[in-house]
Amino acid sequence: MNNERGRLINVGYRMLGSYSDAEDAASEALVRWYRLTEAERNAIDVPAAWLTRVVSRICLDVLASARVRREKYVGQWLPEPISGLGADNVTATDPADRVAQQESVTMALLVVLESLTPAQRVAFVLHDAFAVPFDEIATVLDRSPAACRQLASAARTQVHSRRSSADPREHDRVVRAFAAASGGGDIASLVSLLAPDVTLISDGGGVVSAARNPVVGSDRVARFIRGVAEKSRALEWSIESVNGLSGIVARSNRVVVGVMGFATSNGSVSDVWIVLNPDKLRHWR
Template identity: 70%
Template sequence: MNSERSRLIGIAYRMLGSYSDAEDAASEALLRWYRLTDAERDEIDVPRAWLTRVVGRICLDLLGSARVRREHYVGQWLPEPVRALATGDDGTSDPADRVALHESVGLALLVVLDSLSPAERVAFVLHDAFAVPFDDIANVLGRTPAACRQLASAARRRVHDDRRGPSAPDTHDRVVRAFVAAAAGGDLDALVALLAPDITLVSDGGGRVSAARNPVRGANRVARFVLGITVKSTDL
């Protein structure tokens, strides 16, 4: 069941934007499977599909409660990036779990997904990312297949409209290196030159590191904020 747990974590992470919550959701789905009697398991034609439906329902419930929690969250909330996905080394997570989180699950996409309603997000993730039929999604959401198709379509349009195309790898690396060098060197003018004039910075320290409680707008203000937190981090 290790590979199945990895797949369930991949589904849940895309829905919840939190790796720890995704692990909990996957574990709960598997626990419900093991709680079934042998006779009940024999009645399930496709265990993989059953587990997908169960983890989908768990995530749907968690998404509803998460929205309530975030209303009382201090500052801006951002999805939890999976550091292990980028570095391949977190010292704790099972490597098989990390494989389930494809490189396409970037923070930018998770931010867009978080703007969807819980039902839209579940329908979109299950259908577009994991090719789950709308008949099965209907069982998760308690709606008709046609309604689920409309939810996924609306989510797809939102994702398409909000996402910008990725930059070329060499361009991305060059800009990142220049940004890091300017921040480390305290070069305000260089930082401003690298940023779009209408940039908006949203940060979430998770209660552990410095972050702005409200969005920071404008190249000059963002650059000054970056320099400020860079100085604080080097002084620690």
């Protein structure tokens, strides 16, 4: 069941945006499996499908309560970043499905998914990322297959309207240029890499200092970044894979203290997400 636990965490992470919560959901699903009698387990034709349904229902409940919890969250809330993608985060064997799973874990998509209703998010993740048929999704959401199809379609429309995308190589080029300009002396070079309406969000969770509100606009974001760079010269900065795309990781004495993800489009940075909350960085340690 170790392989199943990893797969369930993958499903849960995309639904919840929190690796820690996804681990808890996967563990709970497996506990429910082992609580079944041997006869009950033998009566289940596809254990993996059963576990997917159970973890999805658990995530649905967590999503419903998460909105209340996040209203009390100090400052801005961002998804918990993960290092790279790794084999454990992409389980599909079909090339098209693998691409869908890879794209479904980017910071840009996870941020957009936060704007969906719990039912929309579950339907979208199960169908678009894991190719679960709508007949099975219907058993999770307790709705008709047609209704689940509509939920996924509405989610897909919202995702495509709000998510920016770029070729990973172009994304890497822009992020590296951004990193170089951030530490340079010419703020104009940094501004030139930012979209006019670029938005920066930082998440300290009330544990460490972070901007309480989004920073919007190329000039304001550039000055914010330069201020952070000036105050953090003692940190070690490196370009690393963050949720499958190039990002920036900051370390102090080899301990990760900040992870920066980006959305890029048309050769410029359109969004910057800085996760500083140590509770969301434990997997980087």
